[in-house]
Amino acid sequence: MASRAKATIFDIAREAGVSKSTVSLVLQGSGLIRPETAVKVRKAIEDVGYVYNRGAANLRKAHSNVIGMVINDLTNPFFAELAVGMERVFQSAGIVPFIANTAENPVRQEEVLKSLMEQGVAGLIVSPARGTTPGAFRRLEMAGVPVVFAMRRLPESRIPVITPDNHRGAYLAAAHLIGKGHRRLAFFGGSADLVVYQERLGGFREACETLGIAARDMTVIEGETSRRGGIACLDTALATSEPPTAALCFNDAVAFGVMLALRKRGLEPGPDFAVVGFDDVVEAEHYMPALTSVSVDTAGLGERAAHVMLKMIQSRTTRAEDHIGAVNLVVRESCGPDRRARNRPAGMGDAA
Amino acid sequence: MASRAKATIFDIAREAGVSKSTVSLVLQGSGLIRPETAVKVRKAIEDVGYVYNRGAANLRKAHSNVIGMVINDLTNPFFAELAVGMERVFQSAGIVPFIANTAENPVRQEEVLKSLMEQGVAGLIVSPARGTTPGAFRRLEMAGVPVVFAMRRLPESRIPVITPDNHRGAYLAAAHLIGKGHRRLAFFGGSADLVVYQERLGGFREACETLGIAARDMTVIEGETSRRGGIACLDTALATSEPPTAALCFNDAVAFGVMLALRKRGLEPGPDFAVVGFDDVVEAEHYMPALTSVSVDTAGLGERAAHVMLKMIQSRTTRAEDHIGAVNLVVRESCGPDRRARNRPAGMGDAA
DNA sequence: GCCTATAAATGGAACGTTCCAATAAATCAA
DNA sequence: TTGATTTATTGGAACGTTCCATTTATAGGC
Known part of the structure; x- marks a missing residue:
């Protein structure tokens, strides 16, 4: 059933005996079309092995549903966890975020950001690479793409930040x-x-x-x-x-x-x-x-960042409040017992 | 300088006093245009804050440069390393791969694959989620998108596999x-x-x-x-x-x-x-x-997978040979001394 | 000078969608 | 029946590129 050229809504339309517009409506789940027609169209979609072309759609819609997560070091489990937290909320919003890794390299980061922009992302959550230059996000700002920084901030930037205290x-x-x-x-x-x-x-x-x-x-x-x-x-x-x-x-x-x-x-x-x-x-x-x-x-901060991003996209703004996450000290074993209660000699200067 | 609507090649053309076709040629680095013209156009591009619209381009080109890496568990450093290996070779080929995480969930994987297809990926490297159904990659095959499996294989699939021995x-x-x-x-x-x-x-x-x-x-x-x-x-x-x-x-x-x-x-x-x-x-x-x-x-297998993918895309095929990577046992301390010579004190261990 | 060959730039038609305005069909009020 | 209203469906014009077929400018040969 592998057709040579990819099927388009026209192929579906022919197959189902309707117009391309009807097919488009069905694709968008519009309530305007008669249920029987919708069924017919959906069957045709299945039959011809149709794949929706989001690129073509975005050409008209001007509002993509792609969100990018730019991570500075994927091999660090810490950032992986951050990514997973973000994913959780995007998933429940029906969005598949794309993760890109900069490997802590500002040049690579530049490439990644450029590529994501060209792809027409709706928004970007970024943990900026070390040594990021102040101007690195100017293009994004000019284009009006919402950006949120996670875990790290840039010295003088006005981009909202989600970070722990x-x-x-x-x-x-x-x-x-x-x-x-x-x-x-x-x-x-x-x-x-x-x-x-x-x-x-x-x-x-x-x-x-x-x-x-x-x-x-x-x-x-x-x-x-x-x-x-x-x-x-x-x-x-x-x-x-x-x-x-x-x-x-x-x-x-x-x-x-x-x-x-x-x-x-x-x-x-x-x-x-x-x-x-x-x-x-x-x-x-x-x-x-x-x-x-x-x-x-970490994961909580990721979720937070994702929520902020969703809200920014929805209200088509590029501004948002910073968010400082609570922290707490988890005491385990690596500090040993109290130092004063120790009868170890070695003459340490215990002040009080 | 943030223009309201995004700039297109027409805006650049007007700014530079040339036609849209000329701009397009410059964008593609064609040698057909006079150097001075190219300079002029490039300046205009900079001035209007132009962002290339890859979606629109792909509409005509039918050959995107997006490659997706579908990972089953990003928090596992093992898979993160695999991803990093792949990225290394894609980077040197000038393409930015997008990573998507399935969190070992076949349903999520389905969504992710669908989304990537709609995005018009040129190829996919996948470490399939546990419990992936045999038909999960049928759409990909029908669409003729090259796919490579990394680290894991599916029981009866004809998709090429890169895996250790x-x-x-x-x-x-x-x-x-x-x-x-x-x-x-x-x-x-x-x-x-x-x-x-x-x-x-x-x-x-x-x-x-x-x-x-x-x-x-x-x-x-x-x-x-x-x-x-x-x-x-x-x-x-x-x-x-x-x-x-x-x-x-x-x-x-x-x-x-x-x-x-x-x-x-x-x-x-x-x-x-x-x-x-x-x-x-x-x-x-x-x-x-x-x-x-x-x-x-791991990283080596990732690189290998990426190379195979690149070659598949280049030769527009959906087939490739499997690759079984060499393995070797790294002996450290967790097996202790020989069992037969057992009454030796444990030298390197820590204080019990 | 004219014709030809080469170099540089251009207009137009596609690509696969969405969305508006328009049409066609069905329902209803009188 | 007729016109008004609602419900379904449809054609056409965008969207921002690429690429082919042309056109225009420049140079060369005689």
Whole structure:
């Protein structure tokens, strides 16, 4: 039954003995056509193996139903989860979103955005790649395509953002560490060109300052946001004269790396060195020891972003309010018992 | 400069003082137009903020450059890696593939495939969802759209497949276990409705038979292909009267679950119970203990699939040869020392 | 100068839909 | 019956490209 050339509504019309307009109406589920006619047409559609041509339709409709999700790193389970959250709401709205990966590469991102625009997307949810230039989204804005940023924001952009409360999350985590009796704290991983980094580091700093940790007792080491980066951070931190006894990591991947590096040195994550992660990916719970981490409800943020996008499309606007998602610290085993209750010698300077 | 209605080649033509045809030629990089004219046109394109309308173009060209990748579970890092491999080759071919997730749901898969067809994809690389019905790809075949299956195959389909050598991988793993002195072996996780499962189990069985393990010493327990499934498998296996001492797991996620469950019971993965995974995801190396696993070169298979797809599109065929990727067993720590030399202390393990 | 050959630019007809305005058919009020 | 009203159906003109067949401009040969 594989016809040579693809079937069009004209073929269906001929087959069913009606006009192309009638077929079009049936396709759109219009209530104007007589039920028997609709049945006849639908049968013809089935018979000729018709495939709807959305491109042709969009030519007239000027309103496509394609939504793009631009993700900066698909291999990071964190972003995969974000994507899944978004998908859930789009699915229930009958929309199939297309995911494109930029692999944290601004040039690739440019290509991806261009391609999606050419495809005539109705809207875009983007987790911008690191090093995105300020002008990267100008074309989108000019074209009036609604855009939402998820998880990351750009310095001076007016595009709505859905992000967790990074500042507060970092604050909570640092406060937890200090409460456990740690006095020399580190912040591991990430780099200053990310706004997220500044927010998290800001929360860390504020906790240290308000809870009486001197600036010289804070170690901040930038690094890759991966296991490898975590390993490197720990190594350089422990090489200093007065090494920290605890670290807040930029994300869970870094934290896993730190724990790995500790083990390699015969140190036990928790009792010997406390580590806290950020994002609370699913593995955090299953790690040995289980990772204490700042939970950000990734999938929930994804859903939120999708809802905002849907609303923007519906009200044909390009503006929307930012949304800062709640966070909370999930305490597990990677910070060990309270430091003061430990009879380990090694003369650590316990201030109080 | 945000014009109300989107600019078309007519607007550019007016702006540049040429005809629409000339603009079209410039857009396609034709060598027929005078360089100065091309420059003039390109400037106009920039000025009016023009966005190419690929839908309209495809209406005439009948050959889109959209390729879809349909993935059954994006949150599984294994499939994410597969996607990344494919992307690498598409990127260097200058095309942006769109990823769609089916979340292992055949109904969703149907929607996704329909949507991609309507979008006029040039080709599709699919890792079919579990429980896909035989007819699910009939429409695609009728429409003559090239399709390649990656990692999974459908029972009686004639669609080309790119997959690792599951049988051999499982054989190698089981042989390794037997070589370590194990005599009661288990196969954990997966379910019989997946062809992959049958292949892997087949390899396992063959190794056992040729290397002298009796059928009654083989325990086969189906289960979810996740950490949770692994936990369940181990629990039911250890509840039998003569429990196995080693297990080949359907994939790494199951293996992680098994190791977790062992730890919960105070057993040490390796010395107390040997476990081998399948797929060799990146985490396998970083686990404690590091997981012995069958490496399948996921990204490489993705690249392969992409190449095959490109070739199919180019030669406008819907047929291609299957490709069975090489596998190899990466021996790490999760099988412990040889079983026969057992009273050695567990050196590399962590503090119990 | 004229004719031919080549180079550069152009108008028009398609591509497969939607949607408006118009028609045809059926129903109803008088 | 007639006209008005409602219900179903239909033709035609868009939508923004590509590509073929032409036209126009430029150059070359004699």
